[in-house]
Amino acid sequence: MGGQVTQSAELLPAGSRPGATTNLGFWLGLIALVVANVAMFVAPVYGVPLSFVACTIAALSAAGGDRFFSGAAAIVSAGNWFLLNSAYLSGAVVATIAALLFAFAPIVVLLLRNAGMLTFAGIRPDPVYPPGFVRNPQDFFGGVALLQLAIFAWRASTDLPGQSGFAFGPGTAPRLFIGLLVLNAIGIILHGLAVIGPPVERYAFRGPFWVTAAILVFAATIRTLGLVISTFLLVLISSVASPEIKGGRRWIETIIWGAVLAAFCAVLFPYVLNLPMQLWPRF
Amino acid sequence: MQDLLANLALGFSVAASPINLGLCLLGAVVGTLIGVLPGIGPLATIAMLLPITFGLPPVGALIMLAGIYYGAMYGGSTTSILVNIPGESASVVTTLDGFQMAKQGRAGPALAIAAIGSFFAGCVATVFVAALGRPLTALALKFGPAEYFSLMVLGLVFAVVLAKGSVGKAVAMILVGLLLSMVGTDIETGQTRMAFNIIELSDGIGFVVLAMGVFGFSEILRNLEVKEERDLVQKKITGLMPTAKDLKDAAPAVARGTALGSLLGILPGGGTILAAFGSYTLEKKISKHPERFGRGAIEGVAGPESANNAASQTSFIPLLTLGIPPNAVMALMVGAMTIHGIVPGPQVMTKQPELFWGLVASMWLGNLMLVIINLPLVGLWVSLLRVPYRLLFPMILVFCCIGVYSLNNTPFDVVITAAFGLVGYWLIKHDFEPAPMLLGFVLGPLMEENLRRAMLLARGDATVFFTRPISAGLMALSIALLVVAVLPMIRKRRDVVFTE
Numbered sequence: 001m002g003g004q005v006t007q008s009a010e011l012l013p014a015g016s017r018p019g020a021t022t023n024l025g026f027w028l029g030l031i032a033l034v035v036a037n038v039a040m041f042v043a044p045v046y047g048v049p050l051s052f053v054a055c056t057i058a059a060l061s062a063a064g065g066d067r068f069f070s071g072a073a074a075i076v077s078a079g080n081w082f083l084l085n086s087a088y089l090s091g092a093v094v095a096t097i098a099a100l101l102f103a104f105a106p107i108v109v110l111l112l113r114n115a116g117m118l119t120f121a122g123i124r125p126d127p128v129y130p131p132g133f134v135r136n137p138q139d140f141f142g143g144v145a146l147l148q149l150a151i152f153a154w155r156a157s158t159d160l161p162g163q164s165g166f167a168f169g170p171g172t173a174p175r176l177f178i179g180l181l182v183l184n185a186i187g188i189i190l191h192g193l194a195v196i197g198p199p200v201e202r203y204a205f206r207g208p209f210w211v212t213a214a215i216l217v218f219a220a221t222i223r224t225l226g227l228v229i230s231t232f233l234l235v236l237i238s239s240v241a242s243p244e245i246k247g248g249r250r251w252i253e254t255i256i257w258g259a260v261l262a263a264f265c266a267v268l269f270p271y272v273l274n275l276p277m278q279l280w281p282r283f
Numbered sequence: 284m285q286d287l288l289a290n291l292a293l294g295f296s297v298a299a300s301p302i303n304l305g306l307c308l309l310g311a312v313v314g315t316l317i318g319v320l321p322g323i324g325p326l327a328t329i330a331m332l333l334p335i336t337f338g339l340p341p342v343g344a345l346i347m348l349a350g351i352y353y354g355a356m357y358g359g360s361t362t363s364i365l366v367n368i369p370g371e372s373a374s375v376v377t378t379l380d381g382f383q384m385a386k387q388g389r390a391g392p393a394l395a396i397a398a399i400g401s402f403f404a405g406c407v408a409t410v411f412v413a414a415l416g417r418p419l420t421a422l423a424l425k426f427g428p429a430e431y432f433s434l435m436v437l438g439l440v441f442a443v444v445l446a447k448g449s450v451g452k453a454v455a456m457i458l459v460g461l462l463l464s465m466v467g468t469d470i471e472t473g474q475t476r477m478a479f480n481i482i483e484l485s486d487g488i489g490f491v492v493l494a495m496g497v498f499g500f501s502e503i504l505r506n507l508e509v510k511e512e513r514d515l516v517q518k519k520i521t522g523l524m525p526t527a528k529d530l531k532d533a534a535p536a537v538a539r540g541t542a543l544g545s546l547l548g549i550l551p552g553g554g555t556i557l558a559a560f561g562s563y564t565l566e567k568k569i570s571k572h573p574e575r576f577g578r579g580a581i582e583g584v585a586g587p588e589s590a591n592n593a594a595s596q597t598s599f600i601p602l603l604t605l606g607i608p609p610n611a612v613m614a615l616m617v618g619a620m621t622i623h624g625i626v627p628g629p630q631v632m633t634k635q636p637e638l639f640w641g642l643v644a645s646m647w648l649g650n651l652m653l654v655i656i657n658l659p660l661v662g663l664w665v666s667l668l669r670v671p672y673r674l675l676f677p678m679i680l681v682f683c684c685i686g687v688y689s690l691n692n693t694p695f696d697v698v699i700t701a702a703f704g705l706v707g708y709w710l711i712k713h714d715f716e717p718a719p720m721l722l723g724f725v726l727g728p729l730m731e732e733n734l735r736r737a738m739l740l741a742r743g744d745a746t747v748f749f750t751r752p753i754s755a756g757l758m759a760l761s762i763a764l765l766v767v768a769v770l771p772m773i774r775k776r777r778d779v780v781f782t783e
Binding site: 180 | 451477508689734
């Protein structure tokens, strides 16, 4: 499992690595997130290069031991490219794909580092993350994420007209709730700085990755390959997520189970429940 | 009274038709079947089984859903007693004494008393719903937009107060839910909001999509992470029926639990949890031997189970009379009703009496079904509990994925659900509760509509919520509740109740 490898590499007690208490990753990550947000609000001509800058800083901060901001900056940049796609990059498919790939760079760095594969000279993750003044990491990062969501929603609703006379416009209620969310998020961040709380539990990699991959494969194949094959693939791929199926064990059982479920669904949904669904690939 | 009987008679004539009876039975069986699988609460069960009702006529679909609901609730109690895994927060209490009873080889009586207590509670609560339905509907017709808005604020405040953990985080979750509900086309102006030019999003985010992602998928992600330890009671279950002494001990607890649950269930915002916890505390307080609690006291199963079931039934009242879902499960019911073209609210009772009373009658029938099917089928449920998780979770995924896909036949919905699954996983890691978000999501459009109307009618004067008497009362209650919840003294006690 991914979790086991990472723990040995990172959870060394503070001070056991000399000279690594600068929390460079944390601050670089914060800068990356701020840049990514600025990029959302400036004109596309500046926004596109700024997003690239944000992703670069985020990748560096991920290498430096950050576990939150780099990922957030990457997601915001990807979202920003999505927003721009219609306005500025429209039609530029290659540019969009390149940009999205670039946005995933910090996340890849993060994963590589977690897997212990990123130990090149000079760069070493900070042993302590987050820095000591963040007393309740759960609340602090939770609050930052909410604030980020509010900013993103604000950006997405800038084009909506507001109040006219007594009547609410389509943008009024969203902005009202965004405002409340901002206040709330700031409160949670301050609480996270003030009151001691539990650390954030480690994220698992294996489970979320394979389950999500399986669902996405299902979504991609249900139209073209039909219910039977996509269900079978869903069972097969998602089973990898279970720690009990590690290393090729029980694969015969998994294949049989996939076939059974596929057959069951092929009878249940189209015939018993009368939901129209395509069963086999269309040629 | 005459009216009540006539209405109930109408209800039973609808619900007791062979087809509807069969649907109710089928719903209860399937609901228990899924609900008994460890790690699946009633919400996930209903979300997963929603698609199977699509092909039915509205009345039949709702009756089946009600059956699924009760089945899922009972399934949760079964896992609480047999494996110490509560299906939802309300049945946490059942694990305390239920699992101990099972360890002592008395799983049979524990399951039986849970079913019998629930049935009794169901009988009382059905009458309660029927009796309160009409007066509350009359009240609802007096409600203007301002009152509706204030009532929904009150409901959300209740959800905040009753949520586990920090009040601030629960409020944040509600706001996120409200914002998510704004995605899509604005009802009044037809303008697309926050949809990022994605055509599929212009209809808004589907309710089932959100619920399935946050409750179904993320639950799987979390379960995969913890080392599986199912403490399944290995002793053979002998002697299903409780002894006369058991019944004598349990009867007063059932009665008290029913009364408490029926009242608390009407409260918006998660009355079932409060009812179950309240009943357990009450039983422990008034018992002559409080030290028996936590060591297999039958009152500790009977009281909370009855309270839980009574509350889950009376929580239909705000939904059916006012059109406001008081908790996340009822929010899912709204989603189901909307799919069938029914707008829940006061007009359901007047315009579609057969639907309203049929549903009320089917509540009672659903409870009866549970007693009939569950006691003989305990052995089957136990063997289901032995299915290892590595086989279970792909099956859940398959049903969730096909279910979501079948909503609109778009793969895009499945992708969004996967994204919400990851979001839900993140929320769990940061100790945010997703249930208030779901409630905010469902109430969002209703709240916005009523807020807009009220402000327009008052010519932009926001004090209208505090000058109209009913609205002012509701608002005052909300503010008082919030203040009380934030006060440090009460907060400590609240934490104690939730950790106990």
